[in-house]
Amino acid sequence: MKDIDGFELSPKKSEYLKYLLEKGDIVHTMDISQHFNLDPSTITKTIQEMSLTDFIEHIPYRGVKLTTRGREFAEFLVRRHRILELMFSHYGLTAQEACNEVLKFEGLVSKDVVDKICNSLGHPNMGICGRIKHDTCCCCPKDNIWSING
Numbered sequence: 001m002k003d004i005d006g007f008e009l010s011p012k013k014s015e016y017l018k019y020l021l022e023k024g025d026i027v028h029t030m031d032i033s034q035h036f037n038l039d040p041s042t043i044t045k046t047i048q049e050m051s052l053t054d055f056i057e058h059i060p061y062r063g064v065k066l067t068t069r070g071r072e073f074a075e076f077l078v079r080r081h082r083i084l085e086l087m088f089s090h091y092g093l094t095a096q097e098a099c100n101e102v103l104k105f106e107g108l109v110s111k112d113v114v115d116k117i118c119n120s121l122g123h124p125n126m127g128i129c130g131r132i133k134h135d136t137c138c139c140c141p142k143d144n145i146w147s148i149n150g
């Protein structure tokens with residue numbers, strides 16, 4: 001995913017997107033509101049705003065699901081969380097501390113920075129709270145060719 005900077009969604013909306021990825025299929029708005037302990041009308045409003053992006057698709061009477069692009073973006077969001085978490089855990093935080101701490105600021109870290117840290121950590125496959133999936137960006141052959149050619 002090359003044409004994103006990581007700031008496409010607010011932190012709150014990013015959490016919804018990660019939840020949709022975790023669920024994997026069509027998710028009813030009611031499930032989202034229950035999971036996040038929020039009023040259904042709040043979620044409905046947010047979902048309407050998110051439908052304006054090309055990340056989610058609203059299926060009338062059934063709920064919402066990720067588009068292909070939304071799935072890729074959600075996978076990036078998860079990678080951002082887990083890469084930063086690993087970085088913190090390397091510097092003495094416990095797994096739980098690292099996970100909680102990163103949740104506070106992950107939305108402020110750009111994709112470019114995440115890709116660089118991912119690269120310097122050697123593209124680890126396992127994070128503290130789950131697997132890390134890499135995309136063609138963080139291990140991008142095209143970027144390597146550019147850097148070789150100067």
Ligand SMILES: [Zn+2]
Binds near residue numbers: 081082098099100
């Ligand atoms: Zn975590």
Ligand SMILES: [Zn+2]
Binds near residue numbers: 123
């Ligand atoms: Zn990577």
